[in-house]
Amino acid sequence: MAWFKRTDKGIKTATEEKKDTPDGLWFKTPKGNIIHTRELKNNSFVCPDDDYHVKIGSKEYFEILFDGNNFKELDKNMKSGDPLKFVDSKPYNARIEATIQKTELNDAVRTGVGKMNGFDIVISCMDFNFIGGSMGSVVGEKIARAIDYSLKNKIPFLMISKSGGARMMEAGFSLMQMAKTSAKLALLDKAGIPYISLLTDPTTGGVTASYAMLGDFNIAEPGALIGFAGPRVIRETIGKDLPKGFQSSEFVLEHGFLDFIIDRRQLKNRLTTLLKLLNN
Amino acid sequence: MLLEFEKPIADLELKLQEMKDLAKGRNIDLSADIQSLEDKIQILKKETFQNLTRWQRVQLSRHADRPYALDYIYEITNDFIEIHGDRTVKDDKAMIGGLGDIDGRTVMFVGQQKGRNTKQRQERNFGMANPEGYRKALRLMKMAEKFGKPIVTLIDTPGAFPGLEAEERGQGEAIAKNLREMFMLKVPVICIIIGEGASGGALGIAIGDKVFMLENTWYSVISPESCSSILWRSWDYKEQAAEALKLTASDMKKNALIDGIIEEPLGGAHKDMKNMAKTLKSTILEALKELDKVKPEKRIDQRIEKFCSMGVFED
Numbered sequence: 001m002a003w004f005k006r007t008d009k010g011i012k013t014a015t016e017e018k019k020d021t022p023d024g025l026w027f028k029t030p031k032g033n034i035i036h037t038r039e040l041k042n043n044s045f046v047c048p049d050d051d052y053h054v055k056i057g058s059k060e061y062f063e064i065l066f067d068g069n070n071f072k073e074l075d076k077n078m079k080s081g082d083p084l085k086f087v088d089s090k091p092y093n094a095r096i097e098a099t100i101q102k103t104e105l106n107d108a109v110r111t112g113v114g115k116m117n118g119f120d121i122v123i124s125c126m127d128f129n130f131i132g133g134s135m136g137s138v139v140g141e142k143i144a145r146a147i148d149y150s151l152k153n154k155i156p157f158l159m160i161s162k163s164g165g166a167r168m169m170e171a172g173f174s175l176m177q178m179a180k181t182s183a184k185l186a187l188l189d190k191a192g193i194p195y196i197s198l199l200t201d202p203t204t205g206g207v208t209a210s211y212a213m214l215g216d217f218n219i220a221e222p223g224a225l226i227g228f229a230g231p232r233v234i235r236e237t238i239g240k241d242l243p244k245g246f247q248s249s250e251f252v253l254e255h256g257f258l259d260f261i262i263d264r265r266q267l268k269n270r271l272t273t274l275l276k277l278l279n280n
Numbered sequence: 281m282l283l284e285f286e287k288p289i290a291d292l293e294l295k296l297q298e299m300k301d302l303a304k305g306r307n308i309d310l311s312a313d314i315q316s317l318e319d320k321i322q323i324l325k326k327e328t329f330q331n332l333t334r335w336q337r338v339q340l341s342r343h344a345d346r347p348y349a350l351d352y353i354y355e356i357t358n359d360f361i362e363i364h365g366d367r368t369v370k371d372d373k374a375m376i377g378g379l380g381d382i383d384g385r386t387v388m389f390v391g392q393q394k395g396r397n398t399k400q401r402q403e404r405n406f407g408m409a410n411p412e413g414y415r416k417a418l419r420l421m422k423m424a425e426k427f428g429k430p431i432v433t434l435i436d437t438p439g440a441f442p443g444l445e446a447e448e449r450g451q452g453e454a455i456a457k458n459l460r461e462m463f464m465l466k467v468p469v470i471c472i473i474i475g476e477g478a479s480g481g482a483l484g485i486a487i488g489d490k491v492f493m494l495e496n497t498w499y500s501v502i503s504p505e506s507c508s509s510i511l512w513r514s515w516d517y518k519e520q521a522a523e524a525l526k527l528t529a530s531d532m533k534k535n536a537l538i539d540g541i542i543e544e545p546l547g548g549a550h551k552d553m554k555n556m557a558k559t560l561k562s563t564i565l566e567a568l569k570e571l572d573k574v575k576p577e578k579r580i581d582q583r584i585e586k587f588c589s590m591g592v593f594e595d
Contacts, residue, residue, distance in 0.1 A: 081592035083535065084526050088511040137591030144588060166479070166501045168511060171525040172537045175479060175501040176590040179487055182459035183584045189460065206501070208452030209440075209480040214460055228452035228480070229442030237442050247447060257450045 027054075044264045053221050053264055055201060058110040058125035061160055065123060065268050071114030075145055079106050080138050086169040095131070095169070103129045107138035108163065111146040113155070117272040119279075122150045125160040126207075134167035135207055140177025143211060147184035156194040156275060161212040164230075165205020178210035185214045194278055196271065199226050199249070199258070217259045217274065220249040227252075281344040285328055285336055289547075292321045325546055332496075334522040334531075338504060340496040341475045342438075345550035347557070348407075349376060349391030349434040349474065355557035356382055356564075360389075363423075366415040369449065374405040374441070375413030375485075377420040379429070382561055385568070388424035390417045390485055391434030394475070407476070408441035411454035414484050418458050421465060430468040430568055433485040438503060440481030455484040462487035463584055468571035470564055472542070473497045473529075474549075489583050490567045493529035494556075495544040499537075500527035537590060 027040050029047040040047070044064055045054040063069050079096070086092040100106060108130035112123050124146040126133045143159065150157040166174040188195055197215030199208075201224035208228050212218075220226060227234075227247040235242055245251050249261050262270055282290055296317050303310040332340070340346075353360055357380030364371040377390040392409060395401035409417075417433075424431045440451055462469065462485075471488035477499030493499055502510075504522040509515050526532075529541040542563050545552035571579065 075595070077595070079594045081594055083592035084524070086524050088524065137593045141591050141593055168502055168507055168525075170592075171500045171502075171527065172532055172535060173591055175483060175499075176537055176587060178456075178480060178483055179459055179587040180590060182456065182487075183463045183587050186460045186463045187584070190464070206480050209455040209484075210459055211456070213450070213453040213456040227447050228440065228455070229447065233442045234444060234447065238444055242444070246444070255448050255450065257453050 044267070046264050051222070051263070053201065053223060055128060055162070057127040057129060057162075058105075058112075058160075061125045062110075062112050062123065064264070065116050065121075065158075065271070066112060066114040067116060067118070071112035071123075074111040074113060074149060075142050076110075077106065078138050078142060080136055080170075082169075083137075083173055084169070084171055086171070088169070092169040099130055103127065105130050107142070108133045108135070108167075109139045109142050111142055111149075113149060116268060116275075119272060119275045120153070120155045121158055121275075122146050122153075122155050123158045123160065126162045128162045128164075128202075131167060133161075133163035133207075134165065134174075135163060135177050136167035136170040136174050137177060139167075140174075140180045143181050144184045147181075147188050150193055150195075151184075151188055151191055154191075154193060156196065156278075157188060158196045158198065158271070159211055159215070160198045160200060161203045161207050162200045163203060163205070163207040163212075165207055175206070178206050181211040182214065185211060189214075189216075194275070196274070198262075198267075199252075200224050202226070204228065204230055213257065215259075218257060220252065220258050220261050221264055222249055222261050224249045226258075283336070283339050283343065285332070286547075289321060289324055289328060292317065292324065296321065329546055329548070333519070334498075334526075334528050335504065335519040337496050337528050338476075338498050338522055340548050341498050343548060343550050344396075346475055347549055347553045348396075349389075349393050349436060351553065352434060352474065352557050352560055353378075353380055353389050353391075355554070356380075356561040357387075357389075358384075363420060364416075366412040366419055368415060369412040372405075372410050372413030372416055373403050374407055374409040374437075375416055377417060382564060385565075386429050387564070388420055388429050388431045389434065390420055390431065391474075392437040392481075392485075394436060405441060407437045408439055409437065409481065409484075410441050410443070410446045411449040411451050414440070414451075414454035414458050417485050418461055421462065421469075425465050425467050428467060430470070430571070431465065431488075432564055433469070433471045433488065435471060435473045435477050435482045435486050435499075436475035437478055437481045438476050439478040440484065455480050458484045459487055463587075464580060466576040466580070468568060468579065469583070470567050470571075472560065472563075473499050473538075474560075476503075478503050487583070487587070489571050489579055490540070491538045492540045492542050492563060492567075493532060493538050494542050494549060494560075495529055496548050497529060498522075498527040499529075499532055500525045 031049045045056045082093040196217045199220040360380035362378040376393045392407045394407035395404040469488040471486045471491045473493040504518040507521040508517040532538045549556040
């Protein structure tokens with residue numbers, strides 16, 4: 001016999017009624033400590049208590065890496081088309097429009113050209129907020145043009161990946177972006193211009209199987225999920241639970257596919273050291 | 281094994297056989313009836329196969345009787361020597377390759393291989409290659425480049441294998457490297473989707489100067505089933521997903537994502553394997569003739585240019 005009776009069964013908030021929590025002043029770390037958001041930002045969005053790397057986007061990475069947050073953005077206004085008139089639970093172009101409104105981003109990657117501790121650098125950085133950081137025509141084209149810029153101006157290229165993989169709504173077009181970006185990287189490789197690929201949480205699918213794994217240096221933030229197939233798919237394939245730490249940065253390093261893991265607070269300086277060593 | 285839309289045709293064919301047997305056994309003249317039934321079958325076949333839905337083409341691409349890579353290779357070559365192993369881990373039996381000659385010209389073949397029965401299917405891992413398969417493919421392609429032999433890849437995979445060891449050995453890195461390296465191959469590269477062309481697993485051996493699809497195959501970023509399970513959260517929308525993905529040969533050609541379609545015999549490749557192989561062979565020879573005229577550096581530039589022009593966006 002219950003003490004009281006709930007009249008409504010379960011919690012029934014429809015998806016469209018759910019609200020994003022507004023950015024407050026306080027941040028609760030995974031350990032449960034409450035810290036001021038300014039403190040978090042000053043710590044490169046790494047929780048001071050357990051070094052957990054909070055997921056951030058291009059805006060934050062550019063702030064961290066470009067001197068004085070000064071950079072020139074390339075192809076800022078490029079937007080997605082809808083070549084296949086794709087419709088699932090809603091039409092693709094409506095999804096794109098809604099996502100642009102919500103995220104104030106035009107697609108899942110942004111490119112900036114600027115200086116990092118005085119070194120010229122081209123940085124393309126993915127935004128996971130934009131349809132899971134999925135790679136469609138815009139992502140492929142913007143990365144291709146970023147590499148073109150690197151090639152033309154002989155400036156090192158840094159790619160910061162954060163993506164669930166190829167964007168299904170552009171089907172065959174998305175698939176060919178893997179080819180396009182790899183083609184440009186083949187040219188960069190031939191020209192001998194350094195390409196650093198930074199893999200952040202998460203980097204999976206077609207992104208892992210193209211530009212993210214093609215760096216002269218493949219590096220990652222600690223504790224990121226990195227893989228080709230997603231953990232759920234693998235679990236279903238092998239019919240067993242996955243070992244602890246499977247597909248983490250540390251796991252991928254151990255198996256020889258990363259050059260090193262880097263704490264975000266040291267990212268700018270370590271990258272600078274690397275460029276300096278390549279330059280001298 | 282018959283697919284749902286093959287059944288009405290098979291029923292009529294059975295009837296035709298009975299009629300022929302009857303005419304022969306009882307020594308009666310049924311030639312007029314036989315002729316009319318034969319005409320009827322032909323019309324039904326045409327109607328059926330010219331109006332296949334996208335999902336039905338996916339089903340045909342996976343037909344249990346469909347010819348696989350090695351079937352075609354043995355059919356179109358005089359000599360063929362299979363080459364094994366990635367020289368690092370093992371020999372991936374889902375990815376095959378070797379040197380063979382077509383009308384006296386040596387070609388390096390690379391392709392995914394499926395199995396015909398349960399035992400073979402397991403051995404071939406259902407045509408799902410591991411990283412060592414992609415590395416074996418690249419080793420063979422580099423060897424072809426060294427000896428100046430053109431490359432023909434035959435693509436037929438439900439995807440790169442999503443297993444635990446595949447992740448440990450760098451499935452993503454293996455495919456990525458193939459993409460980059462294939463762009464720089466100095467020899468002509470012809471890629472043909474002969475069955476299923478699922479995502480990165482297919483693309484990993486599909487960077488070519490000419491990319492063809494057989495008429496009843498599919499090529500996309502994801503299978504209709506997986507697309508259905510992700511976007512509709514159920515496996516039941518695979519037909520809808522197949523429509524949305526626009527994954528058939530004619531869709532892909534229309535969107536300029538492939539270079540050409542290779543026609544199949546009426547009823548599909550499995551209905552007349554010998555003729556299918558003949559068409560495949562003449563397509564390869566014709567493409568080689570065209571590619572031979574272009575200088576290697578130019579071929580590489582054109583290969584890169586072609587893939588770099590793919591994509592739709594507003595600038």
